[in-house]
Amino acid sequence: DRADAAVEVGPEAAAQKVKIGVYFAVWWALNVVFNIYNKKVLNAFPYPWLTSTLSLACGSLMMLVSWAVRFAEAPKTDLEFWKALAPVAVAHTIGHVAATVSMSKVAVSFTHIIKSGEPAFSVLVSRFLLGETFPVPVYLSLLPIIGGCALAAVTELNFNMIGFMGAMISNIAFVFRNIFSKRGMKGKSVSGMNYYACLSMLSLLILTPFAIAVEGPKMWAAGWQTAISEIGPNFIWWVVAQSVFYHLYNQVSYMSLDEISPLTFSIGNTMKRISVIVSSIIIFHTPVQPVNALGAAIAILGTFLYSQAKQ
């Protein structure tokens, strides 16, 4: 893959590898913390559309303040930039809400097991919608990915259709988001960090009216004052933590996407899910059957095979 080949040769190759390694480690660690607080918030306040809006709002605010105090330099953008960003933002919004809805219905680990199938969606979208073809081993590597996810899904103790579909929709939406993002960032002066900041802001604008329409009346009817008074002051900190960590992990992931191909990004993302699956099972005492864990392990092994086949 061309974007990766560029970093494999030359005297700066080692330094570049270390830099990507550090980005990946930080990205995964931030993501684990996000997932834990996100689930705590959803357990106490089951309004995934509203909480995903809050995450975007918090990130947008953090970046506006960073630009205002010159902690980060604001990007120079034109109408063309925002037009090109629109489809990325639609895909980001759908993928984000769908994943959050999924996590409000099922265990965090289950959402991430299904989301570890993302490389398979990447191949299917590239093949059927973009007309790209791949060598036979790539297609063969999809079998353990899809089979492993399927085995994990049918043996999941707390299976829920909305939870399953949310994770699947998120997979498809994020494949498009990553392909469009990489195209949008290519040759542009906007850095990965600022690109993600603009993406958050546009997604926030798209999501806010839908979130209010979908969950506003429900929350009103349930009596939000009682909901909030019952939750207690810690809840505010959980919301702050999930929102801040959501922004930071995505920002770091875009800083790495700036330097790697969408394929390497997808694989890094799947590896990230191993840490999320393991830590969330420990923290939330999620019951796991051996056959269920076997399904997850096969799916993740499939991703390793896929990355080898792609090279």
Ligand code: 3PG
């Ligand atoms: C979200 O809320 O956007 C999801 O948790 C994102 O999942 P991912 O970044 O791990 O694909």
